[in-house]
Amino acid sequence: MGGRISELQSKIESKVELNPFEAKHYDLMMNIFSLGIYPSFTSRVIDRIEFFDKESIIDFGSGTGHFSCLFHKKARIEKYVGIDLSEIMVKQAEKKCKKYGDAKFIRGDIRKPVPFKEEFTKAFTSFVLHGFVQEERIKITQNAYNALKKGGKFIILDYGEKDVDSAPFYIKFLIRKLECPLAEEFMKTDLKKMLKSVGFTDFTEYSFVNGYIRLEIATK
Numbered sequence: 001m002g003g004r005i006s007e008l009q010s011k012i013e014s015k016v017e018l019n020p021f022e023a024k025h026y027d028l029m030m031n032i033f034s035l036g037i038y039p040s041f042t043s044r045v046i047d048r049i050e051f052f053d054k055e056s057i058i059d060f061g062s063g064t065g066h067f068s069c070l071f072h073k074k075a076r077i078e079k080y081v082g083i084d085l086s087e088i089m090v091k092q093a094e095k096k097c098k099k100y101g102d103a104k105f106i107r108g109d110i111r112k113p114v115p116f117k118e119e120f121t122k123a124f125t126s127f128v129l130h131g132f133v134q135e136e137r138i139k140i141t142q143n144a145y146n147a148l149k150k151g152g153k154f155i156i157l158d159y160g161e162k163d164v165d166s167a168p169f170y171i172k173f174l175i176r177k178l179e180c181p182l183a184e185e186f187m188k189t190d191l192k193k194m195l196k197s198v199g200f201t202d203f204t205e206y207s208f209v210n211g212y213i214r215l216e217i218a219t220k
């Protein structure tokens with residue numbers, strides 16, 4: 001019963017589970033909300049990641065495949081698996097990334113154990129973790145840990161640890177009116193502490209948009 005209630009609660013509160021309209025127009029919405037800078041911004045973010053030869057990447061909440069394409073453009077990817085709950089997202093990603101033969105998109109729930117053990121050099125998640133209650137963020141982090149090879153990196157792109165009360169009005173509007181209620185709580189969460197509790201070490205953090213967005217890289 002308790003499990004059912006928290007499942008319902010996270011469904012109500014989370015906005016990372018998109019409705020069909022949002023899923024279909026996700027890329028366009030990102031471009032509009034970012035005033036057209038989303039593609040160049042995400043490319044700049046990915047430039048901070050160190051890639052080696054023959055990378056294998058698992059992407060938790062892979063969306064329309066935007067980051068899959070970026071990874072394939074910037075590095076030699078041997079294997080890429082994107083997992084997403086939304087069939088519409090999976091279909092868009094398959095279409096967008098069809099020229100990358102290794103790219104595979106699976107419909108699945110990243111809160112449930114994934115069928116991969118020590119297979120990937122990198123686990124990635126972008127603007128997904130903030131949309132879950134802490135208990136579920138830990139489950140996703142544990143999934144990333146299990147899927148990574150020893151020495152593999154878990155790369156999280158999401159909101160930074162910042163006080164929304166003192167944020168400029170447009171950030172306040174974004175976080176408090178457009179984002180899910182869990183986003184502000186995520187911004188108060190000690191991400192490194194959570195990562196450490198699962199077993200990750202050796203953290204590198206890059207900050208964007210005055211720290212409101214961060215790229216956190218942790219090592220297994």
Ligand SMILES: C[S@@+](CC[C@H](N)C(=O)[O-])C[C@H]1O[C@@H](n2cnc3c(N)ncnc32)[C@H](O)[C@@H]1O
Pocket residue numbers: 016017018060061062063064066067083084085086089108109110111125126127128
């Ligand atoms: C805000 S979008 C981010 C998409 C992509 N990571 C990006 O940055 O372009 C969140 C994504 O998480 C997916 N998602 C939400 N809940 C999920 C779950 N429980 N399991 C897998 N994917 C989920 C949504 O379908 C959506 O594609």
